[in-house]
Amino acid sequence: MRALAAMHAGKKQLGLDDDTWRVMLMRVTGKSSARDMTETERNRVVEELRAKGFKPGFRPASKGGRTRLEGKFVPKLHALWIAGWNLGVVRDRDDKAMIAFVQRQTGLDHVRFLHDPADAARAIEGLKGWLGRAAGVDWSDGNHLPAWLRCDGAKVALAQWHRLTPGDEHSVRASIAGFRRFVMETARPIDQMQPRDWIPVMNTLGERVRRVV
Secondary structure, eight states, rough: OHHHHHHHHHHHHHHHHHHHHOOOOOOHHSOGGGSOOOOOHHHHEEEEEEEEHHTTTTOOOOOSSSSOOOOTTTHHHHHHHHHHHTTTSSSSOSHHHHHHHHHHHHOOGGGGGOOOOHHHHHHHHHHHHHHHHHHHOOOOTTTTTGGGGSSHHHHHHHHHHHHHHHHGGGGGHHHHHHHHHHHHHTTTTTGGGGGHHHHHHHHHHHHHHHHHO
């Protein structure tokens, strides 16, 4: 397989979008278009693709529809990204926007290459830090917290609630009481909530948050 054809086959097999592809080409060769490269430069790109898992001649079965992101740390990152969307901080919920954030945090071309726990921690903690600063999510944990508030979904939902019901310190107790009622009406009593139960709560509050921020 000639280098140019191998490049395009590798791009397709690894599921790289156009922005991720151009970033990788620039990093490897200093050029953003394969047409402008020498054959030596194209071969360098192919070697880079091989290092990332490209297998020439392998043809994955077509599943149709949108390509699903894969990777050990993707579920956690995706959950946080959607939380940011529901908090009104993330303006683009598309996977490409999340991938671009991970690129900035780690220097990796795509989340599928996120294997090192240290790199994953930089991306996850960077995202949590952003949501904490921009939306007031308190990620602290400990035995001093009620059991229901030790779940990340609860922390996000409570931050959403505070964004929708701002007030002075005197009103905090009333706000928490209102939050408890809302959770019970949307899902179940707050002390019975499981991690998955927070998803409809966050989504419902997210619709409200996005209308006002």
